[in-house]
Amino acid sequence: MKGVDQEEVSRRRGIYFQGFGIYGGLSGLYDYGPYGARIKDKVIRIWKEIMLSEGNIAEFDGTTITHTQVLKASGHYDRFFDYSIECTKCHTKYRADDLIEKMGVAATLDKKWLQDKILELEIRCEKCQGDLGEVKIQKLMFPVEQGENLEPLFLRPETAQGMFVNFKEYYRFFREKLPFAMITVGRGYRNEISPRRAIFRLREFNMMECESYFDPKNEKWVREPDNEIKVTFLTNEGKEIKATSKEAYDKGIVKSQPMAYFFGLALRFYSKVGIDLEKIRYRQHKKEERAHYSSETWDAEALTDIGWIEITGNSHRGTFDLTNHIRSSGKDLYAQRIIPKREEFQKVKEIDYKKVKSEYPDISSKIIAAMKEGKTEVTIDDKNIQLDRFTIEREEKVVVDRESFVPVVIEPAFGLDRILYAILDHNLSSREDSGYAYLKIPYSISPYDAVVLPLMNKDGMDESAGKIFEDLLKSKFSVLYDDSGSIGKRYSRYDEVGIVYCITIDYDTIKNGDVTIRHRDTKEQIRIKIEDIPRYLGSDPWNGKAN
């Protein structure tokens, strides 16, 4: 907090605001307005630019409505529930399954079962010994109707699954070479029990996820982790260390090399979008906090006015997802590795057609059919025939030079809305002298390149400004035009939404053909020729630390 309320500014200036406001709003749904939508778009672009410039990362754009079988395989369908129970006296809330498991009984995730078990075990409120009420189910996925006689489908609770099920497409795209990764930017949906703090916890949210695939025998990214940016690592043993990603990996703090590599990428990204790296830390999940499938999890957290908030989750998902989809779909989602050539003798079983025909010339086709079905005996015309003796076994020499395996997955999942929350929190400041707010985000995510401002609306300044504005639009710059209010008021207007440059047209413009360009942060102005404006803006002249 710097004396400026992010939510107030956002509402007032159209960065973000509650969805469906004229109808009283809907909990957990927020819209991005004229400035917010542009900032968001630029943040996405920077992220993609960084990820895609790795060379072995490709983009995926999947649907949000998801095949139910996918969610059954991933575990969401059966586990994405919250069975809660509340004390009727003091209203403390518990998870019903937790209470039962604390009694040393394995819980079955079924409402009636849980309810009965709680009565049977005579479980009472831990705090006040009061009676517990009814078990309530909170479903955390959003169903979507798909037709009269069909089961509802669900909106995806994460973008990851869409990528996993398309693993093979991308495996082919990368010509069957690991490691590679897929990225998706898109929306996810979770029926959060109590969404709060504006865009911090939403029911429909934006994420940018990356699924990277590795041979478990060679879990390394193609490049070394970053060794420049230092950040705080907080281990699950409570150790706090400031280190670069490479150091953290070398010292064994971060076990997974790719994970350490992605930390470096993420830090470059955070820094580029104006997140203060002094307010970033990596916190390792404790065992009990970790998702069931993960062997190593680190959250990147940002310090904001509401404390440390998770902005990116990094999970080592192992082979969990692909194994489940292989099992569930019966399809091949394996990768292959080249191994040293070796010759092997495999036992091959074959049907001895000659023998069958010579012994049972009339019913040979029936016998062969039964053998092909894998039967060991068959009864034809009341005759019981053992089939083993028609099998011949022989050894065959085969050359083996590859083997199949299930790739392991390492997933950095960026919460876009929370990243935007952190960006606003870290950059919304107030001027020391006047107290007015200004948003010191980098030029690269500034909602517009510049604003064109005639100093006054007369003596040809307005015409001149109008022409400069039109020319900039034609040159593909995103610019605004504003001629209302005093010049100081207008500067402040755009300071507040993070626009870096104000181009002011004054009397000298008419005389000399030059304009002043004012910088948001320093309030300093320089004079340049009108024809130099595109070059000046195009050179991305931001020189602050955030670049």
Added chain:
RNA sequence: GCGAGUGUAGUGUAGCGGUAGCACAAAAGCUUCCCAAGCUUUUAACCCGGGUUCGAAUCCCGGCACUCGCACCA
């Protein structure tokens, strides 16, 4: 989802049974050659629904939303 509290122009607030005021913002005009100046004018609100009452923003009930706490965040 529970408990407590809150909901008034775009934003921040006053009014708390007699028919909505202020500040900032916004718009028009005048003025002003550079950091929310001044003057004039204007636009604009009682979260939604029901009840009590001659009369409700105000009291009551229900809903919705927000804040905090608990829980949740796989």
